[in-house]
Amino acid sequence: VSAELVVLPDWLAAISEWLRDQSELTDLVDQRIYTELPTTKTFPLARIAHITDPPIASPTHWAVDATFQLDVWGGPKAITWTIAETARALITQRFSGHAWELAAGRVVAGRVRAGGIRRTTDSLTTTGTDADTSSETAGARPRARFDFAVVLHP
Amino acid sequence: MFIPSPNIDGVLAAAIEADLVKAGRTIISNAADVWPNDTGHYDQSLRVKVDERGVVVQTDDPAGHIIEWGSARHQPQAPLRTAAADAGRFEPK
Numbered sequence: 001v002s003a004e005l006v007v008l009p010d011w012l013a014a015i016s017e018w019l020r021d022q023s024e025l026t027d028l029v030d031q032r033i034y035t036e037l038p039t040t041k042t043f044p045l046a047r048i049a050h051i052t053d054p055p056i057a058s059p060t061h062w063a064v065d066a067t068f069q070l071d072v073w074g075g076p077k078a079i080t081w082t083i084a085e086t087a088r089a090l091i092t093q094r095f096s097g098h099a100w101e102l103a104a105g106r107v108v109a110g111r112v113r114a115g116g117i118r119r120t121t122d123s124l125t126t127t128g129t130d131a132d133t134s135s136e137t138a139g140a141r142p143r144a145r146f147d148f149a150v151v152l153h154p
Numbered sequence: 155m156f157i158p159s160p161n162i163d164g165v166l167a168a169a170i171e172a173d174l175v176k177a178g179r180t181i182i183s184n185a186a187d188v189w190p191n192d193t194g195h196y197d198q199s200l201r202v203k204v205d206e207r208g209v210v211v212q213t214d215d216p217a218g219h220i221i222e223w224g225s226a227r228h229q230p231q232a233p234l235r236t237a238a239a240d241a242g243r244f245e246p247k
Binding site: 049051052054113116122124145147148149 | 224225229232235243244
């Protein structure tokens with residue numbers, strides 16, 4: 001029997017915290033990178049979701065191949081895409097290959113595989129405040145999303 | 155003399171098609187397991203198809219894209235990606 005119980009960190013809390021620490025991203029979206037969209041929204045904003053994290057070497061409970069999805073709602077289409085692409089660039093070029101000390105725990109990020117950015121416009125109307133004008137707007141929002149997989153371990 | 159096949163991708167695709175269909179059926183089974191079946195007919199909408207895209211797993215559910223990818227009002231449930239990751243290595247495209 002192993003003396004130490006390995007409990008993995010909350011990957012979603014860790015990566016959302018990490019994204020909110022990146023100045024290139026906060027210059028575009030401030031701290032509005034959520035895991036659940038707030039009731040009162042200021043646009044543009046982003047949401048990250050954790051899809052799954054199967055262990056890569058079962059039964060060893062240590063490293064996982066985790067899949068996430070990042071959604072951005074704008075904002076003009078161009079800003080929406082720029083935020084998504086900046087997040088993708090940061091995740092593939094900076095997050096990968098390093099150990100990060102975060103409030104959610106120590107996270108080591110291995111190889112990242114990111115998918116393409118899909119650009120759509122919502123078919124439903126969302127009400128919120130425009131960050132640039134501080135005025136309330138309602139409309140179908142441009143959306144950019146991509147998913148990515150990353151090998152993670154404590 | 156070895157002559158490289160100009161259509162090696164087609165030859166390989168044909169050679170592994172049966173195994174990919176089998177893997178697709180595993181993904182469907184996994185997706186049906188992770189999705190609650192007490193409402194709707196999502197589990198019955200899952201298909202393995204062989205067409206010009208190759209071997210694909212897809213849903214015919216009209217709300218399938220929202221179930222998989224979410225919306226401003228719904229978190230992505232991602233049963234197909236979860237099932238693909240459970241069946242092997244999932245690579246985002």
